Amino acid sequence: xxxxxxxxTGHPIAHSRSPKIHGYWxxxxxxxxxxxxxxxxxxxxxxxxxxxxxxxxxxxxxxxPHKEAAFAGVSRRDHAADAIxxxxxxxxxxxxxxxxxxxxxxxxxNLDDHAPGWVKNGPAVVxxxxxxxxxxxxALRERGIKDIRIVNRTLARAEELVHHFGADVSAxxxxxxxxxxxxxxxLINTTALGMHGNETLAADPVGLPGHAIVxxxxxxxxxxxxxxxxxxxxxxxxxxxxxxxxxxxxxxERWFGKRPEVTPELRRMIVAxx
Ligand code: ATR
Numbered sequence: 001x002x003x004x005x006x007x008x009t010g011h012p013i014a015h016s017r018s019p020k021i022h023g024y025w026x027x028x029x030x031x032x033x034x035x036x037x038x039x040x041x042x043x044x045x046x047x048x049x050x051x052x053x054x055x056x057x058x059x060x061x062x063x064x065p066h067k068e069a070a071f072a073g074v075s076r077r078d079h080a081a082d083a084i085x086x087x088x089x090x091x092x093x094x095x096x097x098x099x100x101x102x103x104x105x106x107x108x109x110n111l112d113d114h115a116p117g118w119v120k121n122g123p124a125v126v127x128x129x130x131x132x133x134x135x136x137x138x139a140l141r142e143r144g145i146k147d148i149r150i151v152n153r154t155l156a157r158a159e160e161l162v163h164h165f166g167a168d169v170s171a172x173x174x175x176x177x178x179x180x181x182x183x184x185x186x187l188i189n190t191t192a193l194g195m196h197g198n199e200t201l202a203a204d205p206v207g208l209p210g211h212a213i214v215x216x217x218x219x220x221x222x223x224x225x226x227x228x229x230x231x232x233x234x235x236x237x238x239x240x241x242x243x244x245x246x247x248x249x250x251x252x253e254r255w256f257g258k259r260p261e262v263t264p265e266l267r268r269m270i271v272a273x274x
Contacts, residue, residue: 004033006255007060009048013037017270018061021248024269025260033256035060042069049073052092058255059091059098061248067131074099083138085164086131089251103135106247107217108143113246113262114238115213121185123147125177128190129157132217136190137165149180181207189216189226205230216240220274241270 008018014037022035038060040048045066052059062070070087071077078100081087087099111118122145126136129152140148148169152158158171172180181187187205205214205226214230219240227237245262253259 001032002056004031004256005055005057006033006035006251007038007057008035008063009038009040009045009060009066010063011039011041011065013039013063016063017244017273018063018248020270020273021245021266022252024266025252025258026256029256029258029260031256031258040066042066045069046073049090049097052090052097053095057092059089059251060255061251062088062090062099070099073097080104080138084131084134086134088247089254091251091254100250101135102247102250103132103243104139104142105250106243106245107136108139109246109249109262110240110242111213111215111238113242115215115236118186118213119143119145121145121211121213123149123184124186124188125149125151125180125184126188126190127151127177127193129154129161129171130190133161133190134164136188136217137161137169140186141165141168145186149184151177151180178207181205181212182209184208185212187212187214187226187230189218189224192218205233205235208233208235210234212236213238217243219244222271222274241267241274245270 008016016037019035019037026033067086074097076098081099081101084101089100089102091098124140124145126133129150146168150158150161151172153174155173162169162171213236215238216224216227217240218224222239230237
């Protein structure tokens with residue numbers, strides 16, 4: 001049978017860890033497939049989408065800066081993509097180009113893995129109101145968290161998300177974070193603060209109750225300043241690497257026909273690379 005082909009596209013794309021993840025699974029399951037990184041400029045993206053079928057691709061991943069263009073460029077979208085407003089996974093089904101979003105799935109699966117029972121931990125405080133925040137909020141709502149408090153430097157962006165998601169979600173400026181934490185069971189950072197080269201996240205997990213779980217979608221470094229502060233206070237922490245690994249699962253299953261496992265070995269391999 002012909003080789004099954006998939007890709008990840010972005011601009012730039014050299015830093016992407018997705019080829020390592022999918023390459024690991026292709027080898028582990030002995031699948032005759034390939035997964036390659038393709039740099040496509042925004043100007044060329046629409047033509048790239050149109051050429052997928054003739055180039056023999058079953059689908060692929062889409063990352064920065066193409067997630068919104070992919071949302072607009074596909075013929076059909078899954079529910080998560082519509083809710084989040086961005087597409088990170090493409091697949092061809094009977095010649096029709098589908099777009100999905102697996103970031104919310106990856107976020108929830110990471111917590112299921114490392115903090116089972118987390119869905120009982122509302123209210124949730126979400127730091128940030130960008131694209132990543134949308135995926136997190138969608139996951140929280142899908143899993144039944146009733147009180148989701150978005151904290152953002154720019155209040156208007158948090159208010160846009162309240163408008164978009166409606167009930168259960170509220171918007172707050174950065175100064176309010178202290179008073180929102182006292183009864184919160186989940187604190188999630190979706191901003192790039194705490195990444196190498198960025199300033200340390202200002203929000204300290206002071207005032208969170210002892211049962212609270214703190215997680216970060218940033219995974220470089222693996223233990224962000226927020227997670228380190230939370231751990232020092234004895235709180236349960238979950239790093240962001242598992243979200244990256246789990247968001248890759250649904251795409252791999254669609255293109256290669258096997259639901260892959262997020263193994264400790266895969267995690268160690270990617271950690272060694274960070
Ligand atoms: P992503 O898709 O990764 O979420 P984004 O859409 O650019 O990226 O959103 C970045 C988020 O990080 C926003 O919530 C942003 O706050 P603003 O809406 O006020 O810009 C937040 N952010 C980035 N740098 C920040 C900083 N130095 N201080 C506070 N918040 C910051």
